[in-house]
Amino acid sequence: EDQVTQSPEALRLQEGESSSLNCSYTVSGLRGLFWYRQDPGKGPEFLFTLYSAGEEKEKERLKATLTKKESFLHITAPKPEDSATYLCAVQNYGQNFVFGPGTRLSVLP
Amino acid sequence: KAGVTQTPRYLIKTRGQQVTLSCSPISGHRSVSWYQQTPGQGLQFLFEYFSETQRNKGNFPGRFSGRQFSNSRSEMNVSTLELGDSALYLCASRTGYSSTDTQYFGPGTRLTVL
Numbered sequence: 001e002d003q004v005t006q007s008p009e010a011l012r013l014q015e016g017e018s019s020s021l022n023c024s025y026t027v028s029g030l031r032g033l034f035w036y037r038q039d040p041g042k043g044p045e046f047l048f049t050l051y052s053a054g055e056e057k058e059k060e061r062l063k064a065t066l067t068k069k070e071s072f073l074h075i076t077a078p079k080p081e082d083s084a085t086y087l088c089a090v091q092n093y094g095q096n097f098v099f100g101p102g103t104r105l106s107v108l109p
Numbered sequence: 110k111a112g113v114t115q116t117p118r119y120l121i122k123t124r125g126q127q128v129t130l131s132c133s134p135i136s137g138h139r140s141v142s143w144y145q146q147t148p149g150q151g152l153q154f155l156f157e158y159f160s161e162t163q164r165n166k167g168n169f170p171g172r173f174s175g176r177q178f179s180n181s182r183s184e185m186n187v188s189t190l191e192l193g194d195s196a197l198y199l200c201a202s203r204t205g206y207s208s209t210d211t212q213y214f215g216p217g218t219r220l221t222v223l
Contacts (some may be wrong), residue, residue: 099151101151106191
């Protein structure tokens with residue numbers, strides 16, 4: 001059964017304190033790995049798609065990387081507006097999307 | 110381009126009732142998926158529709174059903190509501206089905222079952 005886990009469950013950072021979020025997955029056949037950001041009471045907002053090990057993508061203070069078993073979302077010099085829940089999801093060859101439980105990030109000013 | 114829209118945004122029902130939720134995908138998107146999100150279970154896949162046909166189904170009871178219309182708009186129905194059905198129901202659309210196109214989510218419908 002395909003599975004996605006994320007760690008830590010919650011993370012509190014001071015503004016400017018860089019860190020990484022982890023997404024570990026087991027999937028029958030990986031078509032893509034997706035990162036989303038979700039603010040309270042809203043739908044997930046797309047951030048990145050990664051397709052193969054070694055791939056990296058960047059957007060502002062965020063950088064996502066992918067290995068054969070996990071993905072990392074690196075946050076450099078975060079700001080309070082980066083506070084949100086970050087969700088990781090994988091898509092398998094059966095076209096199913098499986099989401100992880102998310103990491104709740106709080107960035108304190 | 111307008112995003113995914115969902116109606117209604119909030120809904121309160123009582124046990125035993127049924128409910129219908131609506132989703133309008135991004136223009137040009139032909140695939141619509143539905144998810145249930147709860148604090149305990151996270152985001153769980155319900156089903157996906159493409160070209161008016163259900164292509165994938167998650168592990169939910171038959172009380173949960175859906176359909177898609179020729180204009181790609183989709184509805185989800187839950188019959189005989191239970192307290193545990195209280196959740197945020199999210200709709201996501203993508204361009205096609207046989208691809209790794211990104212899913213874009215709507216704001217969700219918050220369903221409360223009393």
